[in-house]
Amino acid sequence: MDMFTWLLIIVAAYFLISRMMPAKGVANITTEEAKGKFKEKGTQFVDVRTAGEYKANHRKPFKNIPLHELKNRLAELDKNKEVVVICQSGMRSMKAAKVLKKQGFHNISNVRGGMGAWSQ
Known part of the structure; x- marks a missing residue:
């Protein structure tokens, strides 16, 4: 393989790994x-899953704020209090945690394994 191919592989691997790493x-x-x-x-x-996913299966006291709506609904959350985020597998909630971190939230917990782990 030539140098360009190796560089492309390295950049792609970095991108994938960085998306999966905790914030x-x-x-x-x-x-x-x-x-x-x-x-x-x-x-x-x-709970950052879609409204349909939330309606089908959720746990109290989780409030549904779908990931795609999170930035527009930040006013519903207090930056000075802990935020626990969950989704189906833990991937969307990690993205949500990164969004919250960038918006100035400091005490954030991501539920590892999400709702999939909850039912086990």
């Missing part, structure tokens, strides 16, 4: 740890 300052928690936070006052729970 700096975001805690990855288990479903059990998330359940433990239900008792904590002031913790905000956000």
Whole structure:
């Protein structure tokens, strides 16, 4: 392979790996740890799945704010309180955690494995 092909492979690999890496300052928690936070006052729970996914299966006290609407609905969240985010597998919620981090939220937890892990 020539140098250009290797460079292209390296850039593609970096892109894929960086998308899967947890955001700096975001805690990855288990479903059990998330359940433990239900008792904590002031913790905000956000489910970033689509409205249809949320309607089909969700856990209280998670509030549905689909990922594609998150930036427009940030006013519904308090930057000074912890935010726990969940999705179906943990990928969209990690994207949401990165969005929240960029918007000035500091205490963010991503539920590892998402709702898929919850039902196990």
